[in-house]
Amino acid sequence: MNEERKSPVTLIIGLILLAYALILRSQNESLTPTGLVAVAEYLKTGKTIGTQISVGLWSGIIISLVGIWNLAVPAMTSKFDKLVRAPMAGIGMIMILAYVTRYYMEPIFKIWGKQAQPMLGFDMASVFGLNYILLGILLGIVWVNTIGIPGWMQAGVKTARLAMKVGVITLGAMYSITELKYLGGLSIVMVATFVMGTSLFVLWLGKLAQAERPLIGVLSAGLGVCGVSAAVAAAPVVKARGVDMAYSIGMLLLVGVVGLFVFPPVAKMVGMNELQFGAWAGTGILNSAQVAAAALIFDPNTIETLKVAEIFNITRILFLPFIVIVLAVWFAKGEEEAEKGKVSIGKVLIDKFPLFVLGFLIMFAFSSTGIFTPKGMELHGKHFYKFKIDEKKEVRTRDLKKISAFLETGAVTDPKVKAALGKLVADRQITSAEQTDLVLKAQDFTKEKDLKAAFKEADKLVQAKPATMEMMREYMMWFFAFGLIGLGMQITWQTLRQAGGKAAMIGVVAGITKATLSFFVCWLLIKGSI
Amino acid sequence: MATALKASLVVLTVVPDLCMMELSDDDCKNMYKIMTEDSEKRLSRLKEELSKKGVQMETVVHFGRAADTIVKTCAETKADLLVVGSHGRHGAKKFLLGSVSSKVVEHAPCDVLVVK
Numbered sequence: 001m002n003e004e005r006k007s008p009v010t011l012i013i014g015l016i017l018l019a020y021a022l023i024l025r026s027q028n029e030s031l032t033p034t035g036l037v038a039v040a041e042y043l044k045t046g047k048t049i050g051t052q053i054s055v056g057l058w059s060g061i062i063i064s065l066v067g068i069w070n071l072a073v074p075a076m077t078s079k080f081d082k083l084v085r086a087p088m089a090g091i092g093m094i095m096i097l098a099y100v101t102r103y104y105m106e107p108i109f110k111i112w113g114k115q116a117q118p119m120l121g122f123d124m125a126s127v128f129g130l131n132y133i134l135l136g137i138l139l140g141i142v143w144v145n146t147i148g149i150p151g152w153m154q155a156g157v158k159t160a161r162l163a164m165k166v167g168v169i170t171l172g173a174m175y176s177i178t179e180l181k182y183l184g185g186l187s188i189v190m191v192a193t194f195v196m197g198t199s200l201f202v203l204w205l206g207k208l209a210q211a212e213r214p215l216i217g218v219l220s221a222g223l224g225v226c227g228v229s230a231a232v233a234a235a236p237v238v239k240a241r242g243v244d245m246a247y248s249i250g251m252l253l254l255v256g257v258v259g260l261f262v263f264p265p266v267a268k269m270v271g272m273n274e275l276q277f278g279a280w281a282g283t284g285i286l287n288s289a290q291v292a293a294a295a296l297i298f299d300p301n302t303i304e305t306l307k308v309a310e311i312f313n314i315t316r317i318l319f320l321p322f323i324v325i326v327l328a329v330w331f332a333k334g335e336e337e338a339e340k341g342k343v344s345i346g347k348v349l350i351d352k353f354p355l356f357v358l359g360f361l362i363m364f365a366f367s368s369t370g371i372f373t374p375k376g377m378e379l380h381g382k383h384f385y386k387f388k389i390d391e392k393k394e395v396r397t398r399d400l401k402k403i404s405a406f407l408e409t410g411a412v413t414d415p416k417v418k419a420a421l422g423k424l425v426a427d428r429q430i431t432s433a434e435q436t437d438l439v440l441k442a443q444d445f446t447k448e449k450d451l452k453a454a455f456k457e458a459d460k461l462v463q464a465k466p467a468t469m470e471m472m473r474e475y476m477m478w479f480f481a482f483g484l485i486g487l488g489m490q491i492t493w494q495t496l497r498q499a500g501g502k503a504a505m506i507g508v509v510a511g512i513t514k515a516t517l518s519f520f521v522c523w524l525l526i527k528g529s530i
Numbered sequence: 531m532a533t534a535l536k537a538s539l540v541v542l543t544v545v546p547d548l549c550m551m552e553l554s555d556d557d558c559k560n561m562y563k564i565m566t567e568d569s570e571k572r573l574s575r576l577k578e579e580l581s582k583k584g585v586q587m588e589t590v591v592h593f594g595r596a597a598d599t600i601v602k603t604c605a606e607t608k609a610d611l612l613v614v615g616s617h618g619r620h621g622a623k624k625f626l627l628g629s630v631s632s633k634v635v636e637h638a639p640c641d642v643l644v645v646k
Binding site for chain 2: 241245250253
């Protein structure tokens with residue numbers, strides 16, 4: 001192992017990132033676009049050059065330094081070596097891949113999609129969601145199944161899991177209380193129905209297929225709750241054997257991967273909104289990382305879909321201990337000579353509690369105290385607002401006149417809305433969070449498009465973008481992009497090949513049933529947006 | 531053959547490494563434990579039978595890709611002879627599934643006996 005760690009790979013990768021950033025910086029200073037900057041202009045990624053340089057510089061410096069250190073003193077087995085020094089080469093390599101997908105592959109596909117539109121009749125880049133998230137996953141899949149993961153990259157690829165968790169924890173800061181309340185309630189109802197429903201359905205289906213009980217148990221948890229991790233968590237209580245696990249893991253991954261690629265285009269075709277798709281993905285897609293991936297493929301530019309999907313996913317994970325207990329009871333019933341009552345509810349709850357959910361909640365708590373937002377800004381609904389009176393935020397006089405004329409017609413019957421509009425006309429701008437809601441509500445009292453637009457505009461004018469949150473969002477996207485390339489790298493032909501036998505049959509039937517039913521529920525029953 | 535040569539056997543089981551991003555370290559350990567116990571249980575009867583005949587047998591369970599792991603273990607245990615079975619798949623199946631035995635024959639640092 002020491003030989004591997006002494007290799008110069010880490011340093012080389014660090015220097016590549018550094019060189020890229022430095023070249024980009026020097027070319028960015030010249031007046032006429034040259035070299036990489038000219039390429040960026042063609043790809044329309046000019047705006048991102050600043051980020052590209054700063055991320056490249058910092059990561060390049062850090063990775064190179066660790067690379068020099070690794071060359072001078074071989075990494076030992078201390079925690080720091082394991083967590084930081086050994087994975088650095090792999091982390092750097094994935095970062096390079098992230099650069100390639102985000103700043104080169106995605107823009108190219110965007111351009112190709114537009115060029116091929118007249119021929120195909122649709123924009124393939126937008127219909128298939130060929131954005132950097134999807135391309136990153138695909139690149140990961142191709143990479144692992146052709147080149148494979150060399151020894152020096154392995155530790156780095158493993159950090160993808162951590163990156164995803166950090167991404168989700170950061171996401172915790174981006175919810176408002178109203179959003180969390182609404183989504184939490186909705187997800188508990190949906191998830192409870194589908195988790196219980198699918199788990200029981202699989203138990204029944206397994207009996208029908210005359211599969212062995214340990215296999216049924218593992219599949220029930222995996223298909224019902226959250227895929228591979230749930231299957232492994234349930235394995236000990238149903239005394240699963242190696243074969244059962246190999247079959248189930250292969251199958252759960254396969255069903256999840258298919259879902260990941262099928263869900264977004266289907267949703268685009270029927271015109272689902274963020275709330276509907278987030279709910280569908282969070283319910284119907286099996287594995288946690290795949291849920292985040294599907295949400296970001298559907299909508300990589302804003303994080304609204306991801307926010308919905310993650311709440312559903314977290315709710316689902318919290319259901320895991322209960323399913324494990326149900327399965328333990330179910331399994332004990334069928335075993336005549338088995339030792340019963342070995343599972344204690346408390347122990348399962350503590351053992352299986354996902355720590356990152358705690359991190360997510362802490363982040364949310366911090367964020368709601370307002371420490372990430374400058375003074376005077378508040379998070380309301382899904383937007384930030386600044387209600388300090390400011391001329392720049394004034395509604396156009398033309399719109400104000402329209403609104404006051406509208407008030408005089410008496411069409412507004414709700415006295416609260418009436419008061420809010422009156423205050424808007426007097427102050428020429430919205431001055432409180434409650435008022436934004438009421439002004440937006442005024443849209444219901446009119447059919448005139450101009451008026452509706454004026455109300456929306458009044459709301460938009462007081463919206464603000466806190467710099468800290470924007471920065472956190474940008475970094476969070478890097479964590480997800482990184483994690484999802486790692487996700488692609490675990491989808492190996494070898495693992496998928498494990499899917500077979502009765503596990504495959506039960507998996508396909510239950511997976512498709514769950515995906516279809518949850519599709520109709522989300523599409524037809526969930527209305528509105530967050 | 532082992533009886534005739536008074537050799538000792540190392541029986542290797544390669545279990546595909548299914549530890550992936552979805553799983554925590556604890557989950558992975560848990561899975562490894564189940565898989566290892568499972569393989570050992572299966573080989574224990576063989577071990578018993580062989581020990582009656584006076585042949586020493588050691589069971590080893592490794593995780594990873596079959597061909598790579600076999601070659602690596604062969605080098606590590608400094609085996610004199612590697613015995614490997616072949617399914618004899620052809621055509622598309624061979625292309626898709628690959629042949630472990632042919633990869634092993636190509637890369638192994640020791641003599642290889644392929645049993646068909």
